Amino acid sequence: MEMDEIDFLIIGAAKSATTWLQKSLVQDPRIYMPSPELHYFSRHYDRGDQWYLSNFHGEKNGRLVGEKSNSYMDTPEACSRISEKLPRALLIAQLRNPVDRAYSDYCMLYRRGEAGRDIARYLDPRQGAGGRFLNGGLYFQQLQRYLDRFPSDQLLVLLYEDLKVDAHVQLSRVRDFLKLDANVASAPLPTKVKDKAEPVVHPTLRRLLRPLKPVAARFRDNTGFKNLRSLFVGEVQYAPLSTELRDRMADYYAAETEKLGALVGRDLTGWLRGRPHEGAHRGNAGALHPS
Numbered sequence: 001m002e003m004d005e006i007d008f009l010i011i012g013a014a015k016s017a018t019t020w021l022q023k024s025l026v027q028d029p030r031i032y033m034p035s036p037e038l039h040y041f042s043r044h045y046d047r048g049d050q051w052y053l054s055n056f057h058g059e060k061n062g063r064l065v066g067e068k069s070n071s072y073m074d075t076p077e078a079c080s081r082i083s084e085k086l087p088r089a090l091l092i093a094q095l096r097n098p099v100d101r102a103y104s105d106y107c108m109l110y111r112r113g114e115a116g117r118d119i120a121r122y123l124d125p126r127q128g129a130g131g132r133f134l135n136g137g138l139y140f141q142q143l144q145r146y147l148d149r150f151p152s153d154q155l156l157v158l159l160y161e162d163l164k165v166d167a168h169v170q171l172s173r174v175r176d177f178l179k180l181d182a183n184v185a186s187a188p189l190p191t192k193v194k195d196k197a198e199p200v201v202h203p204t205l206r207r208l209l210r211p212l213k214p215v216a217a218r219f220r221d222n223t224g225f226k227n228l229r230s231l232f233v234g235e236v237q238y239a240p241l242s243t244e245l246r247d248r249m250a251d252y253y254a255a256e257t258e259k260l261g262a263l264v265g266r267d268l269t270g271w272l273r274g275r276p277h278e279g280a281h282r283g284n285a286g287a288l289h290p291s
Contacts, residue, residue, distance in 0.1 A: 001053045001060065008066035008090040008178060009082065011146075012073025014136055015104040016096035016160045022068045024171050028180065032056065032063045041082050042075035049085070064178060073142045074135055083149035091146060092174060096160035097271040098137025098257070099249045103241045105133050111236050119239040125252040137253055140260040152288040157264050263288060 010018050025031050038044070040052040056065055072078040073093060082089065096104075106122050109115035115122060122128045146155055156177040163170040250272040261268040265288075 001056045001058060001065070003049060003053070003085050004088070005060050005065060006056075006067070006086050006089055007064045008092065009072060009086070010066065010068035010070075010092045010094070011078075011082075012070040012093055012142075013095050013101060013139065014070035014073070015101045015108065016070075016094045017163055018068055018070055018094050020163070020167075021092070021094060021171075021174065024167075025066075025174065030063050030180070031178075032060075032065050033067055037069045037071075038067055039069045039071050041078040041085070042069060042071035045077075045081060064180070074132070074138070076145065079145040079149060087150075089154070090178060091150065091155045092158070092177070093139075093143060093146075093155065094158040094160060094163070095139050095260075098139065098253045099241075099246055099271070101137050101160075102133045102249065105136060107236075107238045110238060117239055119241070120245065123241070123249060124245060125248060129252070134249070134252065138256055140256050140263060143260070143263065147288065155288065157288065159266070 010021060012018065022033055022035075026033050034055045034057075038052065038055055040047070044051070055067075072082065082091075095101075102123055106115055106119060110117070120127060122131060122133045125134060128134050143155070143157065156174065158170060158173065254272055257268050257271055
């Protein structure tokens with residue numbers, strides 16, 4: 001494999017069903033994507049191009065080759081690195097109501113024991129501005145970086161909310177963008193790929209046991225270990241997103257969302273009014289109107 005044989009990247013956003021998109025695409029044998037996120041152009045650039053290419057298992061064999069790393073959206077350095085190494089790559093961004101996205105991201109890290117119970121610390125703009133949870137929804141800024149370096153026809157912008165309306169149509173948009181034959185399209189997977197209601201070890205206990213994780217990993221498939229773990233798992237009770245906090249987050253994203261709507265030619269005001277399907281697809285998804 002050479003760098004110029006990488007055809008496309010799913011760049012984000014996190015918690016916007018990009019895993020669903022990847023899993024749906026790779027049902028087609030003409031598409032190859034490594035399953036773990038590589039985060040090469042964002043977090044692991046120091047590992048070098050040969051490390052990156054080693055994840056694609058050699059030959060292209062006539063397939064479209066791509067990868068998904070959600071950190072490419074919100075890591076400023078990633079865009080310039082991608083434009084230098086993969087200037088002809090097609091880029092796919094799937095975006096979600098930024099308030100819901102931030103809350104979902106918080107729940108994921110709370111579930112892992114990496115965030116505390118005080119939700120305002122992370123999601124209240126008066127405290128959490130500049131952190132990963134709120135920064136992850138600054139889509140206009142993130143997309144503008146790519147449009148400064150790539151032609152608009154190399155960037156497809158999708159909405160998570162359209163996926164919830166019709167997953168088949170959403171997948172067809174991606175396949176059309178990748179110039180895949182529509183007559184042999186594979187069916188999309190069920191839209192729920194990850195479930196935050198799945199029982200897990202309580203986040204507080206996970207934090208306490210984190211130093212033992214490398215040791216426990218060796219016994220993960222052991223029946224006795226699984227039985228012991230089952231004694232400590234349960235459904236996680238997440239801190240609720242109050243109306244007051246949601247409104248404060250909506251105000252924080254208002255100007256950014258207005259500019260994003262103008263960029264993609266969509267009415268996204270429903271995002272900030274708590275009506276997630278308002279502005280669902282009524283036209284050409286991904287039709288950008290860069291200034």
